[in-house]
Amino acid sequence: MAPATNLYQSLDNFVIARYPTMKKIAIPMTDCDLCDHFEEFQYFLIYDFENPVCIREDMRFPPYYEIEKLPEWLIDNGVTDIIARGINYDMIKKLNHNKIHVFVGVKKKNPEDLIRDYLDKVLDTDQQMCY
Numbered sequence: 001m002a003p004a005t006n007l008y009q010s011l012d013n014f015v016i017a018r019y020p021t022m023k024k025i026a027i028p029m030t031d032c033d034l035c036d037h038f039e040e041f042q043y044f045l046i047y048d049f050e051n052p053v054c055i056r057e058d059m060r061f062p063p064y065y066e067i068e069k070l071p072e073w074l075i076d077n078g079v080t081d082i083i084a085r086g087i088n089y090d091m092i093k094k095l096n097h098n099k100i101h102v103f104v105g106v107k108k109k110n111p112e113d114l115i116r117d118y119l120d121k122v123l124d125t126d127q128q129m130c131y
Contacts, residue, residue, distance in 0.1 A: 023049040026079045027111050034108055038087035039067050045111050071098050083114050
């Protein structure tokens with residue numbers, strides 16, 4: 001009889017293969033740095049994750065700077081999560097309504113450290129950064 005751990009590992013592999021976890025995390029950037037206010041972005045770094053391996057990192061420029069159209073652009077790009085510093089409360093509501101999770105009030109760090117903190121579930125946020 002095979003040890004139980006092999007059975008569980010097989011089941012885990014089946015679940016992962018059958019139901020992959022896809023995440024796209026967007027970070028608004030200005031001049032190669034996390035922007036202080038979400039609405040003042042120049043571009044987004046978008047990280048694609050599958051079962052928690054980063055499979056792609058893209059720098060994407062929305063085709064317009066009309067902030068009202070941004071949620072639709074993020075949805076069209078498959079974004080599931082946003083890591084931001086300051087953000088308008090109404091924008092958070094729009095993004096959440098479209099099933100995009102928003103992590104707001106993060107400390108200024110390089111994007112790789114923010115992603116690592118997110119994956120390790122130690123991302124330090126502060127709701128006071130909503131305005």
